[in-house]
Structure formats: structure tokens, C-alpha cells
Amino acid sequence: GQNIDQPTEMTATEGAIVQINCTYQTSGFNGLFWYQQHAGEAPTFLSYNVLDGLEEKGRFSSFLSRSKGYSYLLLKELQMKDSASYLCAFRGSTLGRLYFGRGTQLTVWP
Amino acid sequence: DAEITQSPRHKITETGRQVTLACHQTWNHNNMFWYRQDLGHGLRLIHYSYGVQDTNKGEVSDGYSVSRSNTEDLPLTLESAASSQTSVYFCASSEFGGAGTEAFFGQGTRLTVV
Numbered sequence: 001g002q003n004i005d006q007p008t009e010m011t012a013t014e015g016a017i018v019q020i021n022c023t024y025q026t027s028g029f030n031g032l033f034w035y036q037q038h039a040g041e042a043p044t045f046l047s048y049n050v051l052d053g054l055e056e057k058g059r060f061s062s063f064l065s066r067s068k069g070y071s072y073l074l075l076k077e078l079q080m081k082d083s084a085s086y087l088c089a090f091r092g093s094t095l096g097r098l099y100f101g102r103g104t105q106l107t108v109w110p
Numbered sequence: 111d112a113e114i115t116q117s118p119r120h121k122i123t124e125t126g127r128q129v130t131l132a133c134h135q136t137w138n139h140n141n142m143f144w145y146r147q148d149l150g151h152g153l154r155l156i157h158y159s160y161g162v163q164d165t166n167k168g169e170v171s172d173g174y175s176v177s178r179s180n181t182e183d184l185p186l187t188l189e190s191a192a193s194s195q196t197s198v199y200f201c202a203s204s205e206f207g208g209a210g211t212e213a214f215f216g217q218g219t220r221l222t223v224v
Binding site: 033041042043044045048086087095096097098100102103106 | 140141143145150151152153154155158160200202205206211212213214215216217218
């Protein structure tokens with residue numbers, strides 16, 4: 001079956017770097033996604049990895065190791081507006097269904 | 111600009127009533143999904159569709175139904191609303207394939223069953 005796990009909560013201070021980990025188990029794999037969700041809003045797409053390695057997009061980077069079933073989201077130069085829930089999800093096949101983790105609530109303190 | 115919209119944004123209904131939540135997308139995506147989000151559970155898949163006339167059950171489909179008569183719409187019906195169905199409902203759409211096929215989410219519908 002499919003399983004995905006990420007920490008429930010994390011805290012960090014403004015200007016710092018934080019790494020949010022995600023582990024998954026699946027028989028089929030077609031990509032790992034990270035979404036950001038602010039309280040009361042819809043999830044918005046942050047990053048996509050399908051091959052091993054690091055994808056960098058501004059202050060956000062995402063890493064994937066398919067052999068380990070592991071990904072992380074790295075947020076640099078944290079800002080107060082980065083306080084949000086971060087959702088890890090994998091796609092089991094090209095058809096498109098996503099399997100979501102429960103989300104990591106990140107709180108950034110001044 | 112293409113978008114995905116849900117209506118209503120907020121709904122209060124009584125136990126036992128039938129309720130339909132609308133989802134409309136102008137991305138021309140084949141895939142459409144309905145999720146519910148509750149504290150401690152994250153996003154859980156209710157039903158999904160990979161194209162017109164195609165519907166599939168997700169992990170929490172009991173008490174819900176969908177139909178896909180065109181590409182743009184996937185309405186979600188609660189046959190007989192129960193208090194356990196009080197939740198925030200998100201509709202999403204995506205295309206098949208790899209890079210650039212992330213799911214786009216609607217703004218959500220907050221449903222309260224009293």
C-alpha cells in the first residue's frame with residue numbers, strides 16, 4: 001500500500017534555515033510534490049521532483065532520493081510569511097492521483 | 111486566466127439533507143479530485159475522475175457521490191448529510207503526466223452539518 005509521513009510541527013526563527021523531511025512508501029512512483037497552505041486558504045504548489053537530486057527555486061529547494069523513499073523541503077532566509085502548513089505528496093502513476101501527508105505546521109518566530 | 115472555482119464557499123445544512131458542492135475548472139484538465147481536510151488528518155481523497163464519465167472512489171467515499179458529465183465540472187453530493195461530514199472540502203484538477211502537471215486547488219468550501 002501507500003504511506004507517507006512528515007513531522008507534525010516545526011518552529012524556526014526569522015532569517016534561519018529549516019528542513020522539512022518526508023518519507024514515503026509506494027509500489028508505483030511518478031513524482032514528489034510539495035505544497036504550501038496558509039491557514040484558511042487552499043494549498044498552493046511549491047515544487048516537483050521526479051529524479052533524484054536537488055531542485056532549487058529561489059529561497060525554496062526540494063530534494064528527492066527514490067531509493068530511500070525520502071524527500072525534504074529546504075527553506076532559506078525564513079520570513080514571517082513562511083509560517084504555514086507544508087504538505088508532502090507523491091503521485092503513484094502518470095494518471096495523476098496524489099497521496100498527501102498530514103502536513104507540517106511551520107511557525108516562524110521574529 | 112484559467113482557474114478552478116468552488117461554490118458555495120460556506121454552507122450550513124441540517125442532518126439528513128442532500129447537499130451538492132460545485133467545482134468548475136477552466137484549465138481543460140482531465141483529472142479532477144475532491145478532498146476533505148480535517149485537523150489531524152490532512153487531505154483525504156473522497157472521489158476522483160480521470161475524464162468524462164469516469165469516476166473512482168477514494169479513501170473516504172462513504173456517503174458521497176460524484177458524476178462527470180463534462181470536462182469542466184465535478185459536483186460532489188452528500189446523499190444524507192451527517193455531522194461527521196462537517197469539514198473543509200477542496201476540489202483540485204490536474205493533467206496527466208510528469209513535470210508541469212501539478213494539481214491546482216479551488217478555494218475550498220467550509221461545510222457545517224448541524
